[in-house]
Amino acid sequence: MNSAAGRAPTSADVARLARVSRSTVSLVVNDVPTARIPEATRERVLAAVRELGYAPDVSARRLRAGTSRLVLxxxxxxxxxxxIDTVIEHLSEKLRQSGLTLLVHGDRTTTGTSAARAWAELRPAAVLVPADRCTKSSVALLRRAGIEVLMISERPVPWTDALVFDQGRVGAEAAEHLLDVGHRHIAAIVPSGPLQGLGRDRAEGLRDTVHAAGARSEEIPMDATHDSAAAAAAAVRRPGGPTAVFTYNDEYGALLHRALDDMGAAMPDDVALVGADNLPIATFLRPALSSIALNPVEIADRMGAAISSLLERAGHTEPIEAGVLAPPVLMRRETS
Structure with a gap:
């Protein structure tokens, strides 16, 4: 039995095929724990659901309940x-266990109130907003729509709840290791473009740690291109240049690694390198790149806990400021 061509199957179609009421279909599909549905009836409803390809109308259910289970x-x-992929995957599972659904919104470019209006149309319970996508007025717009907001930021945000990723800890961890093995002049690569803010936060963490030890630091700008990596390598290998470099992440580290190798520099004897994020590419290089690992599973767990606290909170009386960056861990390999 098929529903009418050109329209999605409804609960009424399922009820007719399974020879039950629509309320019984609703109890089975929503897996209501207090419902006393005979197992044979439940199996008949589920078979009809599979045959028709029925999916509940989430938006309609949300309007009836007056709430949403979506986290955008x-x-x-x-x-x-x-x-980042691992964080998203594990956060989705963490939220699923709490009866929530993570919805990843693919538009990377819209910002401010235009973005907030687009997100509000989807009626989520909460939005996880990257700091570069949202403003104070757009947070206010979402809250007027009854939507909770968690800002994803490198530092606390005084006017909204925040998931704080203290990226300075990543640079500080790299600096501590390089100081421990004897380096007194350490550079930090700062990428250009969208990564610049994140790169500067990591570089500042390195700088503060290096200066506290009475050593010297500097920043070297670099694009994600071979020509820019060659220029950065030349800056590193200049007379009196740094003896160690924190490369922002492993991808930039791989580019700089190649450029230094082209110049004939030996690692770590001529210059030591430490990347970050512990990406697979770090282990493919020869010599293998040391890296700062961030434990994305623990990050996802902390994010999930903060989201649950936000949605369980009564009103906006207790602001949430959750530090979600797990303690960085050095993965020491051959370049340091």
């Missing part, structure tokens, strides 16, 4: 990598 996460403007 607009994609950040920075490129995704395997660590």
């Amino acid at each position: 996460m607009p994609l950040p403007q920075i490129p995704l990598n395997p660590s």
